[in-house]
Amino acid sequence: MKAPVLGVDAAFASIRELSARFRTRDVSPVEVTQALLARIERLDPTIRSFVTVTADAALAEARAAETALLRGDQGRPLLGIPVAHKDIIATAGVRTTAGSAVLADWVPETDATVVTRLRQAGAVSLGKLIPHEFAFGIQFPGHRFLPARNPWNLDHMPGGSSSGSGAALAAGLTIGALGTDTGGSIRLPAAFSGIAGLKPTYGRVSRAGILPLAWTLDHAGPMARSVEDCAYLLQALAGHDPADPTSSRASVPDYVAALTPDVRGVRIGVPRAYFLEDLDPDMEAAFADALTVLQELGATIRTVEIPSIEVASAGLLIMLVEAFAYHEPNLRATPERYGDVLREKFLAGALFTGAEYVQAQRLRRRLCAEIDEILMTVDVLATPTARGPATAFTVVLDPTFGFPRYNTLPFNLTGQPALAVPCGFSRSGLPLSLQLAGRAFEEATVLRVGHAYEAATDWHRRRPPL
Amino acid sequence: MSDHRDGLTLDEVRARIAAAGIEIAEARLELVQKLVNMALEPIRRNNWRGLQDVEPAMRFDARPTQAEPRP
16 A cells, blocks of 8 residues: 655655665656645645746656656666746746846747756756845845745745745745755755755856856756755766856765765864854854764864854855856846845945955955865864744844854855754744865765765754644 | 955945946845955955965065165
């Protein structure tokens, strides 16, 4: 007799579990896709994570996956796994809005490389997930689109800019999701939504077909409910793409095989300055507990110093200038089509001199050199992903709300891989998160430490009260 | 490069807006000023004469030394 899979079971199943059950014919990709579509229909009017649901196409893809499975396709772990894409990632024949009125009706003719790769891996696309507008600005009241809500507390944002991706995963509306990260836009929604998210090394995952925010800081990567699921998704996404000139030719290891719960001997560095300043007390306690868990698992922990870490906010200047460079023709021609407040933030990118941009890049080089040197003496850096839990809409929807100091931004500047893993809850019931960063192209190490931490804790198995 | 130790004033922000040929509503000027100053902070704070460059570059100081004769 089949075990019940429809409903909550399917919604929160892991890729490994679903893949195994597809192959024993215990459950089919069509059944799981139907269950998720029904859940989206029931819950998403409240969560608002999807901007476009491609139900008919998803069912067709699920049927194709089912046929492939019946023919004995054994080699693709993502075959039949439902996923969804941040809506700044182009999808052929499916509108790609960027969460903006500017592109509200844009239908690309081709898929982004990351979409193609998931499709080739056999994944089923459920649709498109609302991002912050152009991956930068939350939608204010009166906007063409509404921002996603945090399933743990609907009055809070789920983090951004991959906000729909974080919210949909937390609510059990998809099994995997694509996000992009320019200053923390994979890791912050992962942190605030209580899921896992990996910003891979710059160049590890193609950005061809993704609307840029800032070319030298943008990354694409996987988001899921566990580190293991992120590893499965990364396996399909990683690798050279001739369509992206920044794509690396570095070989792609077996990320899933590298996941062991053994971190004995792994050296973890904790940079205290900048990263541990102004922490919410609940975050401070959760981070200390997370370090204790890693130590008990056999890792060694020591404090490290990054002398120039304070220059990380130069990343904001780089982001603003590059974003303006991309949007300038449209900002000058039709500024009114951009969202309120976002418009002024993008325009601010025009207010820096060429020399200031170059100096910001010089500071970036210094930071890169320092962190590279530290990562010769430790294997991984551990920090809180954010300084506290998710922010309330009442705070972020104040136009004067600033750009906080993000613990995530330094690793956009350096391009090193960084992972967000759930590590506790605030007293108000909102998720907290641990960030693990490693050497360039050593995603496997970062994933292994995150997986070991998850194997020893149950924070990632908790579900919001929906 | 900015020499403004305390950040750009609103008038300086207005001057940069004019130079860039863009329009920003007066009601949003303080928001923009805050954002721009935050982005410029590490550049303002840095001691550029003492910066150990990662990239190879000779450095020099154009200020007159005490030994230089005055005109």
